[in-house]
Amino acid sequence: MSNSDITISKSFEPSTIEAYWGPEWEKRGYARTTLDPRRPNFAIQLPPPNVTGTLHMGHAFNQTIMDGLARYHRMRGDNTLWVPGMDHAGIATQIIVERQLDAQNQSRQALGQKRFIERVHQWKKESSSTITRQIRRLGASTDWSREYFTMDEGMSRAVIDVFVRLYQQGLIYRGKRLVNWDPELGTAISDLEVVSEEEDGNLWYIRYPLSDGSGYITLATTRPETMLGDVAVMVHPQDERYTALIGKTLTLPLVGRKIPIITDDYVEPKFGTGVVKVTPAHDFNDYKVGKRHGLAQIIVLTSDAKINNNAPVVYRGLDRYDARKRIVSDLAALGLLESIKPHRLVVPRGDRTRSIIEPMLTDQWFVAMSRPAPEGTFHPGQSITQTSLDVVRRGQIKFVPENWTTTYYQWLENIQDWCISRQLWWGHQIPAWYTDDGQVFVAHSEADALAQARAQAYNGELKRDKDVLDTWFSSALVPFSSLGWPKLTLELEHFLPSAVLVTGFDIIFFWVARMVMMTTHFTDKVPFHTVYVHGLVRDAEGQKMSKSRGNTLDPIDIIDGIDLETLVNKRLTGLMNPKQAALIEQKTRETFPSGIPAYGTDALRFTMASIATLGRNVNFDLARCEGYRNFCNKLWNATRFVLLKCEGYDCGIVAYPGDFRSIDTLNFSPADRWLVSLLQRVEVNIEQGFSDYRFDNIASAIYKFIWDEYCDWYIELAKVQLEIGTPTQQRSTRRTLLTVLEIILRLAHPLIPFITEALWQKVAPLIGQYPVGTASGNASIMMQSYPLSASERIDEQAEAWIAELKAIVNACRNLRSQIKLEPATRVRLVAGVNVTRLREFSPYVRALARLSEVEVLEDKAELDKQAFGAPVALVGTIKMALKVEINITTERKRLTQKISHIANELAKCNAKLQNKNFLARAPAAIVDQEQKRLSDFQSMLITLNNQLGRLSS
Known part of the structure; x- marks a missing residue:
């Protein structure tokens, strides 16, 4: 074995290591799962990123946690499966492709649905690999051979099967209901996709004339255009101002339709005039009132938010806000506009388009959240909502932190039926076919639908429903559809439930709850045992990262580095507001005057792990990356030292078959025993950290042990032992240096995989893990066992010995600091009167405290004399004084x-x-x-x- 086989470069260059080991791990298939029935199982699902996506700090954060868990359990010997996937992201993808078409002066309508879908597939093929390349850059050890796309054939088959079964069970139905409608997209969207924001608006006070000509009643509204669809006005039953008017009719201004005055407890008498218009087809609260009172539902808006033919001719075809201006003007001309007052109101906007959402009465498909499941299902007589609540209440699923359990309960206990249809072209088309007379047949295929129609004596053609399913419908099936369901695969047997879901709190409703619903209903299993909910990654000041704030950070820029001008241009791209752009540019130049240096993946991952507390949000500071880049350098240089001192020497280890160097003659010092003892305690803390999902504690334990104990203390003590020790002591020191370093690398590997792999490749041959130059399938740190504590190796006596030595060394260092000695200046120390202990310590103290000599005195009087006038310290019964010539x-x-x-x-x-x-x-x-x-x-x-x-x- 030659020096060239073992020695490593002088400096740590993360880019070189990452470029080699990332692809190498994947090529060797180390992340591919095993299906050994004798082993425990650990599975984790990668929350499937959108096909439109690029990596952001949230991805870097949760993927650090997920990969840490996957690598840890793989090293523990578990059958480990980390399932990667990609979501087709119906709305987001359609928006992107439509904007591309718009830039080319084209539209999806002009292309037609078939050609538009072909265009989407073409775009997906070109761009979907972007985020997976970025995930690979983070060192994610996913089983890429099992990567899925939610529009793949197998996944689509599962989606159709679930839809058909739910329909047959009476848990999916089609009905005309009021939904959130995005006029820009032309589709219904979920409540969860609506962002409600408080904005400045107005209250228009309008006079509605009584039909008998006896006067009028004044009401206030924030949306005058919807009055065209009014079917009643209502007052509170106990509002004495209007008691005499109840039951009378009004003539709807501009329309001429007679509408009744009704009473309902919903009315707030103190709001406006205490009179409220009722428009059931365009307001969620009015819809409920209309149902209670049996009122008509008159739709006055088209799907693109223009006035339709149910309104007077003069308003038809006008955009909703143009119609508002015209209506207000006409009311004023008729003397029916009493006043306009400023008013703060909550405006619902689509989270994708920022368009103001309209409540719209449309035909949609729904999953019944409260309807009991029929006989023949796993939970007959119980709704899927109730089942989802029960499995958490019984402890089959736990949330970490536990407080998110309450959030989960509150949402499910107040849930409405789930609208699952979307009026898009991109997505899973609903498997429903219609006859000319409106009959519907839900089936796995058109042939099956035709067979059903023929059985009903219908012989005409069928038309398939044009709508597609909500993206979250297919995502809800991922825990079992990604494992081969509806087939009964070995993967389902081993990996359902998965061990843990790592996710942000913002999709507990979108995704987590719906996975619980679908998985329990179709498999009678929970999808996962634990939901680890992490917070949002914010900037160093705790501000949410956003482009408008100019404080976003791209994790790839932190890994690779980015120069200032490129960073500025990147942050300004797409900003239309010149003033905002100027502020962002100034802030960027002040914060990053030299750009962002390349910190490497390991430094970024360790930073993410160190801030992974159980709180809601985490603040990311680049200064931490700098510190953990230094930590990687420290580990690199420590390994170089160990290799330099151990390669070619007898280290008391059988290095590989055929090498029979003796391990019988070893003499471990208190320092050796202390390090091994402390290592056992660190291993206990790290194991607990993984169990509790406290990655901050894991990172802290690893950092302190490597930097403080191994590098700053033990290596310095080892230098003394290698210099003055007997051959047996030197052999023991080298063994300790090597074996503990190798364990350190395995301990740290789940958090910092690249540097630990590169260093382990150099250290492992010296301790007999595998011969240099072999092509062994296990020749990777990924495939080694994870270190576990051995309580019998805890040595409290050695720990006490080191604690006393540290106290003495630190006391000497403090004395040096008091008199401001230069580091290179060596002075004499006199100490007493514990002679035995001091003579054990003196070689170490001399080296670590930079002393020229340690003189141990047995006589207290002589010690006091020698110490007279000198800086003195007392550690227990040991008195110390630095003998240095000073100017009195x-x-x-x-x-x-x-x-x-x-x-x-x-x-x-x-x-x-x-x-x-x-x-x-x-x-x-x-x-x-x-x-x-x-x-x-x-x-x-x-x-x-x-x-x-x-x-x-």
């Missing part, structure tokens, strides 16, 4: 100035604590803090006065 006059001056400063601070503390107002008003914690400061200053004064007194004697 200068030192007296320094001590006098310091005593004066401390005395002033002491006086301030005393004044505060004697101030009755301060004691009465200040929180108890602040008072306690001042009392502690007082005590500390008093102790410091005693020490400083003693030092000054010795110099003055």
Whole structure:
């Protein structure tokens, strides 16, 4: 074995390592799952990103967590499956392709549905790999051989099967209901896709004349254009102002239709005039009122929010807001517009288009949320909503953090029937066919539908429903459809339920609850045992990342680096507001004057892990990336040192078959035993961290052990042992250096996979993991076992020994700091009177405290004499003094100035604590803090006065 086989480059270059090992892992198939019935099973679903997507900080955050879990369980020996997939994202994808067509002066209507779908597939083929390439850059160890697309043949077959079964069970129905309608998209959208925002608006006060000519009644509305569809006005039954008018009729202005005055408890008497117009076809609350009172439903808007033929001729074809202006003008001309007053109102907008949503009465398909399931299903007599609540209440699914359980309950307990049809061209077309006379046949195929029609004596042609399914309908099936359902596959047997779902809180309703509904209904299993809900990634100041704020960060830019001008241009792309663009450019140039350096994937991942607390939001700061890039450098340099000191030497390890170096003669020092003992405790903490999904605790434990204990303490102690130890002690030290380093790399691998793989490849041959140059299938850290604690290796005596040594070294360092010694200056230390312990410690103390000599004195009087006038420290029963030539006059001056400063601070503390107002008003914690400061200053004064007194004697 030669040096060239083992040595590593002088500097850590993440890009080189990532470029090699990412593709190499995939080529070797290390992430492919096993189906061994003797092993535990661990499965996790990658929340399928939209085909339109690109990687953002939220992806980097949750994929760090998911990959950490997958790598950990794979190393634990579990059958591990991380399922990757891509969602067809119906609305988002159609918007993108339509905008591309618009830029080419084309439209989907001109293309026709068939050619438009072909265009979408072409675009998908060109761009869908973008996000998967980015996911790979993060080191995601998914089983790419199982990647699915929600429009794939197998997934589509499952979607159709579920729809047909639910229809046959009476749990899917078609009906005319009021839905959220996006006029720009021309489709119904979910309540969850509506963003309600408070905006400035108006209240228009309009006079509705009584039909008998006896006067009028005034009402206030925020949407005058919908009055064309009014069918009644209503007042509160106990509002005495209008008691005499109840039951009378009004003549609807501009329309001439007679409408009744009714009463309903829904009316808020203090709002406006206490009179409310009723438009059941264009308002959700009015729809409910209309149902209660049996009122007509008059639709006055088209699908693109123009006035339709149910309105007077003069308004037909006008856009809703043009119609509003015309209606208000006409009312004013007739003397029926009493006043207009400013009013703050909540405006519903589509989250994709930002278009104002219209409540629209349309024919749609719905899943019945509260209807009992029929006999022959897994939960007869119970609704899918109730089943979804029960599995959480019984503890079959738990939320982490637990508070999200309440959110889940609240939504399901107030759920409405789920509108699953969308008036789009891109998506799973609804498997329903219609006869000319309106009969509907739901079937797996047109042939099946025709067979049903023929059985009903219908011999004509059938037309398929043009609508497609809500994207979340197919996504809800992913836990089982991605594993081969409806076939009874081995994957379903092993990996349903999956172990955990890692997701943001923003899709608990969209996705999580619906997966629970569908999976429990069709498989009688829960989709996952745990839902780990992480927060949103915000910037360092806690602000939400958004393009309009100019504070977005692309994780790939953090990994690869980006120059300032490119970053500025990237942030300004697409911004139309010049003032906003100028502010964003200025902020970017101030924040990143040199652009963003390349931190590498491992530094980014470790940063994400370190902030993965169980709170709602996490603040991302690039300064942390800088710190964890330094951490990677520290680990790299520590490994270089270990290889330098161990390669070619007897390390007390059988390196590979045929090498029989002795391991019988080992003599581990207290330092060796302490490191191994501490390692056991760290392993316990890390295992607990994985169990609790506390990646912040895992990252902290790994960081502290590697940086503080292994690098800053043990390596320095090992240098002493390698220099002055016996051959047996040196062999033991090398063994400890190597074996603990190899364990460290395995411990850290789930969080920082690239650097640990690269270093393990150099360390593993020296400890016999595999011979250098072999092509072994297990020649990767990914395929090694994850370290677990061995309690019998905990050595409290060695830990106490090191704790005392650390205290002495730190005391010496503090003494050096007190007298401002330069690091290169070496001075003599005199210490006593615990001779045995001091002689054990002295070689280490001399090296770590940069001393020229450690003189151990048995005689206390001699020690006091030697220590006279020198900086002194006391650690337990051990007294230490640095022997350094000092200028007594200068030192007296320094001590006098310091005593004066401390005395002033002491006086301030005393004044505060004697101030009755301060004691009465200040929180108890602040008072306690001042009392502690007082005590500390008093102790410091005693020490400083003693030092000054010795110099003055």
